[in-house]
Amino acid sequence: MFFIDQLFIQQDHHKGNLPLVGRHIIDRIDLETGERLPPSVNQKVLEGSFSTKLTIRCDGTRVRIEGNPSRWQRVDNLFGLQTIDECVEIYNHVLSFYDLPPFTKNTRFSHRQSPDGKSSSLIGNGAEITLIDWTRNHEIGGGKELSFIRGLSSMQIGRGRKPKLYPNGQTCNWGEASTWLMTKIYNKAFELKQHLLKAQRKKEGVSSERLSYITDLINYCESVGVVREEHSLRQALLKRHNLQFYGIVTEQDFYHHLQDIENAMKTIHISHDEHQSIAHQLLESGAVDTLRKANVTMSYFTMWQLGTDLRNILSQSNYYVHKSRLKSIGIDIGQQFDVSRMCPTLRRSEVIDVKPLRVPDWYKMPVVAETNILPFKAYA
Structure with missing residues (x-):
């Protein structure tokens, strides 16, 4: 109304x-x-x-x-x-x-006198x-x-x-x-x-x-x-x-x-759309217990997105630590990154319902x- x-x-x-x-x-x-x-x-x-x-x-x-x-x-x-x-x-x-x-x-109205040529x-x-x-x-x-x-x-x-x-x-x-x-x-x-x-x-x-x-x-x-x-x-x-x-x-x-x-x-x-960073998803899932650890894992996730093979830069134990953390939120760094197959930061999307x-x-x-x-x- x-x-x-x-x-x-x-x-x-x-x-x-x-x-x-x-x-x-x-x-x-x-x-x-x-x-x-x-x-x-x-x-x-x-x-x-x-x-x-x-x-x-x-x-x-x-x-x-x-x-x-x-x-x-x-x-x-x-x-x-x-x-x-x-x-x-x-x-x-x-x-x-x-x-x-x-x-x-107003109870009535009339035409106002106007100059020549004006409506x-x-x-x-x-x-x-x-x-x-x-x-x-x-x-x-x-x-x-x-x-x-x-x-x-x-x-x-x-x-x-x-x-x-x-x-x-x-x-x-x-x-x-x-x-x-x-x-x-x-x-x-x-x-x-x-x-x-x-x-x-x-x-x-x-x-x-x-x-x-x-x-x-x-x-x-x-x-x-x-x-x-x-x-x-x-x-x-x-x-x-x-x-x-x-x-x-x-x-x-x-x-x-x-x-x-x-x-x-x-x-x-x-x-x-609700978006959430990788670090906060890791914290929320319980994969890590501090934001510092979450940020470290997120930095390796970013490198993986850019095409880096993390096996070449991490020790075997570290590689599997970060791989395990990311798999808990549905990301597998053992596979080659494919942007068409995932949207890792989208948490929820819904049509907005409008009402009075x-x-x-x-x-x-x-x-x-x-x-x-x-x-x-x-x-x-």
Whole structure:
């Protein structure tokens, strides 16, 4: 099930005279005519509980909020809000704090007057969505995240959108700089450790209960193997498909644009291979009792792979010691090496089974009434 990860939304109030909200007000004057233009206001950043942030701006006519409503005033957003109405309810609660009118649903729209030669566009009488991110979690099995991400990174998706696999292998995206659509998959446990846990440990006064909850969350994601799928639908796409009108569009209207990863997964079988060095196989089998002995035997194995006849460089007793050790893991150095007949470091290979992530009993699901917590603070 998809839920909303980010929502940028704005609404114009043509009567004006709304409170100015932002960090700075910039007066503007037309240098040719000397005419005073409407003031420009930059955005104000709001901080809520658990280091969550939203940005808000009002220039007297247009009200705009950007942020992640599923994360606002919550420790995490492994699972989030599934409807646009729930997200807007949170934003409207913030607007009321600044005596700004709430975002309202569109009930009708009309064609906007456009310059000659330009195509006509539509304008509604309510709030306009300018960006929305939809996300869902996949459970693929602990330890298989990198294999899954690497497998999908081998494919173009949609209309020839090329993959970009990050150097650490934990993230892959398609269309990163696009004004149309950006799709991303990443290892959720890795992201939680890199950002959420690290940020909470830096803060003073963080309760042991909160850190314990975050640790449990990371352990859960690692144990079941959580890969996050995100689709960022941007303004060009929203306007092209008339998806910007809050109140007229439904959640189902967006789902058609969220199928690229699903379609890719239907056309590719991704396997997860576990590899183990010869030295560690020797240790695990009990053929040796120290890593030093295992490494010595592995060095002779490498020489054998390269075509060396070990009988010519080892004494007879040493030769049979190493031969016995290697035979315990299925390698016979008495035979000539043949790469087509063996894969000595492959421990296990299996097709990755993808399924929706189940919500653990102890997880704190988002509740709008609890997320609308005041006060919060603004900062530069």
